[in-house]
Amino acid sequence: MLPLDARNQLAMNSPKMFSRIIFAGLDIRKLLSKTALIGGCGGLGVIVGEILARTGIGKLILIDRDIVEEENFNRLIFDRDDIGQPKAMCLAKKLESIRNSGEIESKFHLKTEAYQEDVVAWMDLEELIGKSDIIITCFDNEAARIELNAYAVALNKPLIDGGTSENALRGTVITVLPGKTPCLECYWSNETLIPIDDSDPEEEDLKTSILKVPCGASLATTMNIIGSLQADQVLKILLEYGELIPQIRISLEDKLSLSTFHSTRRPGCPACGDL
Amino acid sequence: MDDLFNIKFVRGKIVGHWDWTFEIPLFRTVARVGKPGWKERLEEELEKIEYLKRLKKEDNLFSKVEQDPKNPRIFYVEGVSDNNEKIRFNLRLPIRYPFVPPYAEEYYFGQYSFYSYSDHGRVACLDKINNRWNKEGRHGIAHFLAMLGYYTALARHNVNIRSLTRKTRKRRKIRK
Ligand SMILES: [Zn+2]
Numbered sequence: 001m002l003p004l005d006a007r008n009q010l011a012m013n014s015p016k017m018f019s020r021i022i023f024a025g026l027d028i029r030k031l032l033s034k035t036a037l038i039g040g041c042g043g044l045g046v047i048v049g050e051i052l053a054r055t056g057i058g059k060l061i062l063i064d065r066d067i068v069e070e071e072n073f074n075r076l077i078f079d080r081d082d083i084g085q086p087k088a089m090c091l092a093k094k095l096e097s098i099r100n101s102g103e104i105e106s107k108f109h110l111k112t113e114a115y116q117e118d119v120v121a122w123m124d125l126e127e128l129i130g131k132s133d134i135i136i137t138c139f140d141n142e143a144a145r146i147e148l149n150a151y152a153v154a155l156n157k158p159l160i161d162g163g164t165s166e167n168a169l170r171g172t173v174i175t176v177l178p179g180k181t182p183c184l185e186c187y188w189s190n191e192t193l194i195p196i197d198d199s200d201p202e203e204e205d206l207k208t209s210i211l212k213v214p215c216g217a218s219l220a221t222t223m224n225i226i227g228s229l230q231a232d233q234v235l236k237i238l239l240e241y242g243e244l245i246p247q248i249r250i251s252l253e254d255k256l257s258l259s260t261f262h263s264t265r266r267p268g269c270p271a272c273g274d275l
Numbered sequence: 276m277d278d279l280f281n282i283k284f285v286r287g288k289i290v291g292h293w294d295w296t297f298e299i300p301l302f303r304t305v306a307r308v309g310k311p312g313w314k315e316r317l318e319e320e321l322e323k324i325e326y327l328k329r330l331k332k333e334d335n336l337f338s339k340v341e342q343d344p345k346n347p348r349i350f351y352v353e354g355v356s357d358n359n360e361k362i363r364f365n366l367r368l369p370i371r372y373p374f375v376p377p378y379a380e381e382y383y384f385g386q387y388s389f390y391s392y393s394d395h396g397r398v399a400c401l402d403k404i405n406n407r408w409n410k411e412g413r414h415g416i417a418h419f420l421a422m423l424g425y426y427t428a429l430a431r432h433n434v435n436i437r438s439l440t441r442k443t444r445k446r447r448k449i450r451k
Contacts, residue, residue, distance in 0.1 A: 118367065118380060120348075120367045120368075120369050120370075120378070121346060121348035121349050121367045121368060121369075123345070123346055142375075143369040143370075143371075143375065143378065146369065146370055146371055147369065147370050150370045185371075270307070270371075
């Protein structure tokens with residue numbers, strides 16, 4: 001966090017769009033030198049992407065295999081003109097337009113790379129993760145998450161995962177610091193990995209239900225909270241302040257709640273067991 | 276197991292396409308791609324794919340399975356569906372394979388999308404395959420293709436895969 005007296009000085013020398021962020025104590029000079037990779041540009045990815053772009057991240061690498069469809073409109077950012085376009089490219093364009101204008105010095109511009117790819121067994125993934133400072137997973141399936149998790153752990157990159165439950169009212173943020181906090185494979189043992197079709201929520205075991213991925217149902221309310229919490233953990237890691245929490249769970253069901261969990265790594269985890 | 280019997284019964288009556296999954300022996304070697312033991316595993320994969328082809332040629336949808344020469348985790352699959360449409364897709368092996376099933380990229384049959392959990396409110400057969408998959412890694416590509424062919428045939432004859440699942444879940448509960 002910036003000391004109070006340094007904030008005014010930095011705000012005066014930065015574009016106006018960053019002044020409030022600097023007054024909050026975030027050092028945008030540091031952020032401008034960082035690259036974040038966002039896997040999945042759906043309901044969560046667009047939130048994390050927009051927050052990071054507006055907060056001053058230097059570069060975003062965006063990956064999503066899908067195109068924009070009308071059923072995505074319950075979440076934010078995409079509109080009718082975007083239908084049929086690849087989500088990653090579309091998001092990159094929108095985020096660049098927030099920052100990259102003629103009046104703003106180019107060193108404050110946002111750089112992006114966008115890929116319409118399926119990350120499972122994708123050969124370029126390792127290189128992209130290698131050149132990122134932090135990995136953010138916002139996918140709607142486990143295979144993609146586990147894929148990024150494996151490379152993030154092997155290349156020692158922090159990873160922030162977000163997901164919401166099948167009924168769209170609960171969500172989880174997992175912060176992976178390789179070798180320190182549990183990685184995604186530590187949580188998804190063989191017994192808990194496989195999603196069972198949408199049975200009654202009350203008969204679901206907490207452990208499996210909380211780790212389920214969004215599929216049919218999704219709500220902007222839950223997604224925005226989860227996406228914001230992911231972005232918060234990203235900023236804390238990149239700017240080295242505040243507490244990192246291995247697992248945060250929220251619920252917007254009848255009883256509103258936010259709880260934190262400090263679980264330990266699973267011995268013999270295939271991804272991080274050797275660290 | 277009882278749900279599989281149930282499906283066979285339905286399929287035997289309506290579809291006439293057999294589920295070959297149980298006739299392919301389980302794998303002896305369990306190894307992740309690129310990890311120790313993968314070479315032996317790959318040999319066994321090819322051997323079992325051949326085994327599946329020999330089982331019942333006229334019913335097997337997938338006649339060609341080839342590994343990408345550059346990427347060991349992608350296979351090209353080709354075949355002909357039971358209504359003589361050409362089938363072509365990439366089969367991708369997730370990093371946790373064989374503890375989780377492979378998946379068929381961009382594979383659509385009837386109104387079902389294979390890889391999407393929910394397609395206009397319908398659950399794809401991916402869920403069904405996930406539930407049946409051997410969690411110790413003893414199922415492989417051949418088992419996957421057998422299941423995929425079977426569900427493709429079911430979907431083509433408008434059997435709602437999800438309704439089968441629902442029925443068996445309820446039955447199981449009563450028994451407890
Ligand atoms: Zn682990």
